[in-house]
Amino acid sequence: MQTDSVKTYVLITGASRGIGKAIAKAFATNGYSLILCCKNHISALTDFARELENEYKIKAKAFECNVGDEASVNELFMTIEKEGLIPGILINNAGIAHYGLLTDMPAEEWHELMAVNLDSLFYTCKKAVPLMLRNGYGRIINISSVWGNVGASCEVAYSASKGGVNSFTKGLAKELAPSGIPVNAIACGMVNTEMNSSHLSQEEISEIAADIPADRICEPEEVADFAVKLAKSPTYLTGQIITIDGGWI
Template identity: 45%
Template sequence: MTVLVTGASRGIGAKIAERFATVGMNIVIHYGSSHEAANEVARTCMELGARVLTVSADLRKGEEILRMRSKLADHGLFPDILVNNAGIARYGMLSDVTEEEWDEVIDVNLKGVFLFSQIFMPYMVSQRYGRIINVSSIWGISGASCEVAYSAAKGGVNAFTKALAKELAPSGVTVNAVAPGAVHTDMMQGFSPEEIRQLEEEIPAGRLATADEISSLVYFLALPESGYITGQIISPNGGWLT
């Protein structure tokens, strides 16, 4: 079995790649520009016993993803599981968001999911088995002040997930989304220690999630025995949103 994880050079994506590596799957690590970080994740996955390939592509450009698919085919790697994890956030009032910033957030978080799914799902359909798992966000469900573009993009990912699940269900391919609450990753670096403490006080569980906890849920959705779960937006958020 082969799993392709986008944005796997750090954070949740890296932990997802490492989780699948523990069971000996072939791992394809996609990254944008963080070459050395991706190689470090690859080394960890190989130490866990996995066969690993790292590939770089601008996920906003279909031609680059098509070249990436050709490279994978040259190595005999055809993803049975696609984890659309790559994402970026921009913080600020909507009145201060530029058109370029809006386009970048929508393109990376939503267009990338569209392109990767469209390009890699035909193989899954042809073998009548596959898993597409989109990493969304709690803000795609509830919205977040000062993160309108990000919330809109993740809300689009959630709707995309539900719609594509209906298209692919007859072909044995499931499509689900994991929409975490606050997670200890690099994306939290913009928050001060006081802001982190305030977040933790708002969360009934009293803490932020770990990337390992999110990767475990992604792994569960990829299992063969999870084949009746599709079109779902599952939000591990410590009771923050119910």
């Protein structure tokens, strides 16, 4: 079974910023080579990949991919297979949010959110799992949210998508357990990301932090460090939705 981090490529979706970018750096720090993808900001992601290569002496390649579109995901996997970049670890991190009343949400925004947050898991896992089975090694980690556990007012669509991520994780874990491929999810609480700061004022973020027993919001690097630990965990640890929220929910 392949366990050498130098030879194991980690495919990370939504890697150009926030949690995905922090996860990429954490795996690079631990000697893993990377396949990074994003829908936007490909130029910045390409520069970031070069920086990681130079600093950590690993291989890192950036690709433009809309993970909410099956054809785009298929093209990504066709390209990386041709280049011999076979992912042993898949981190499904790409995600978008929607804030507002459900009754005010246009149907097209609902479908887009579900495509990026949930359909993407189907597309990436459908392509990655056969490669993992063929190589006798695989790990799948899905980045979820506490709202997938309990739901949130004015974030109904986001909550529904992350609830789907959690059920998808548990179901696929049972399918792949006999093959020794663990599937787990990290349910994040409030994280210091551009996605959150773009719709919340600093005062609102401070108010939320005051409600969290840890008395602060989470940093992306904390999620990233845990993702690396989870990737190195025994294969018997599978089908789990592990919450990292400072005791908030």
